[in-house]
Amino acid sequence: MRLLVFFIFFISSQLAWAQQPVATDLLHSSANGQDSLRLTLRQADSLFLKNNLLLLAERFRLDASQAQIIQAGLYDNPTVTVELSAYNAEKRRVLDAGRQGQKFVAIEQLLYTAGKRNKRVALASEAARLTGYELLDLLRGLRFELRSRFYSVYFQELTLARFDQQLATLQTTVTAYERQYERNNVSLRELLRLKALLFQLGNDRTEILFQLADDQRSLRTLLTIDQPLRPVVRNAALPRYRIPTQSEDSLQQLALQNRPDLLAAGSLTKQAELNYNLQRALAVPDVRVGGNYDQASNYINNYVGLSVSTDLPVFNRNQGAIKAAKSQIGYQTQLQRQKTIQVANEVATSIQKVQEVERRVQSVETRFTEQFDQLNQGVIISFQKGNLTLLEFVDLIEAYNDSVRQLNRLRADRVSAYEELNYLLGTDLFQ
Known part of the structure; x- marks a missing residue:
């Protein structure tokens, strides 16, 4: 009887694995019948730049700031x-x-005297430059969220596929055990233990689905689409993400040159200086x-x-305005210095996170997954031979499911760490 039960378990496992979605499909039908949109990261990036409403709105603000330059140059x-x-x-x-x-x-x-018109034009031009930096900073933040969510969905779907495989197998096994229990061939304790495992696995799957739904909602909003997104990743190892060869100082300098929020802080300081010059001219x-x-x-x-x-x-x-403008220069200068220190520290911390997550992934990913896949297949044979008790079998299945979940989460965290470094550098370092 035990041999029959676990033969069914093994066949169900292989069938569930064989029925996983093929990566080359253009559309995937979800559980509610809605087709999902299959996109690579490059395609998602392109669609994001084309459709994102926040970016489109910000471009209108940029146009408005450019118009202010024209207005500042007009004569009365x-x-x-x-x-x-x-x-x-x-x-x-x-x-x-x-x-x-x-x-x-x-x-x-x-x-106008004392070059007031030219000073107003210079101030309006710097304000327009600030708007451009703010647009770049918005783009930087939204792109970081897009890529992090993209890979989070991808690895959650991998985990979900494994869980669905195990659930299908366990459900078949529980059904077989129920029949054997009715014939008094297995104990109620054994049946309830398998049902408890099935219940726990179902709860874990629901938790993954909730997180997946949140990520899907964010992706659909970012891309302005009404279909679920199904990420297409050609190589799950994602070799383009690797520890940078540049030194920490070089990466910090790269961030200081490219971070739009830091450039925006510099623009505010420049605007304070230009406003001070304008206020002095207004005294004439x-x-x-x-x-x-x-x-x-x-x-x-x-x-x-x-x-x-x-x-x-x-x-x-114009004494009061001149004094206020001079104080504003000091205020913005200190903020810019603080921002510079913050950027350098953020880059240093991000590099440490990348190194740690890379070390963790490299230490467990290949051998760990191979060993656990072998273990998952060998559990059935070992139990058939009487080398495992039911409790040992359940413990190994629980360990396997938890390890699969944690490993895919670690893989997603790895990508997120590298994309965070991209975000903090203000440039796409990993292409």
Whole structure:
């Protein structure tokens, strides 16, 4: 009877494994009948750049900041004043603006001094540059999330495939044991132990499905699609992820040159300096130049005059704004220094994480998986020969399932560690 039960167990295991989805399928039908979209990472990256709504929205903000440069370079419009005689009491005429009447026309243009216009253009240009850095920083963060979720889904699906295989096998075994229990060939304790194992494995599978659903939701939002994504990975070992050959100092310098958030901090400091220069220029009064024509109300008829006016900087010399702008330079400079230290420390920590996770993966991945796969297949034969008790068999199955789950999680953590290093460097180091 025991030989029959585990023969069924072995056949079910092989059939479940053979029925796993083929990697070359273009579409995969999910449990609810919805086809999933099969994409490589490169294809997902391309779709992300094309469809992501946050990036599209940020590009409009970039266009708006570019328009502010144009606005900052525009001159003020001239001011025109026209005065007409509303009523001539002597001649009793309304709007007496003819040859014998009165009209006054003046035009005035504001001229900026101390290079205010150029300083405003420089400040607007730096603000637009900051918007570009913010767009790059948004892209950096979203791409890191995309790639981490992509590989998280991939390795969770590998784990789920193994769990489905074990569940199918255990369900068949439990069914066989129930029949044998009805014939009094096995004890209730043995049957309940197998059912408990099946129940625990089902709970573990549900937990994986919940995490997978969260990752799928994030991927669908990032890619702006309404289908589940099924990652296509040609080589599960992912050889392009390897410990960098550059020194830690070189990688830190690379991050200091490329990190858009650090460049944004530098741009804010630059804006503070440009604003300080502008505020000092605003202390210099502008000049208003104009001309006027007066038909009959001046000391001579048909008077033509030239006007020049300016403010006298007696009370307001923009002292408060200048002082505030100078203090802002100090504030932004300190923030930039703090950001520089933070970036260097983040890179150093990320390198340590990469080295540790790589050491862990290299130490267990090949031999560990081969040994456990061999163990999983040998358990059946050993039990058939009476070399294993039911409890030993259950313990080995539990150990195998937990190890498969932990190993795939470690593989996902490895990719995430390398992608985090990419994120912290501000460049794609692993291609």
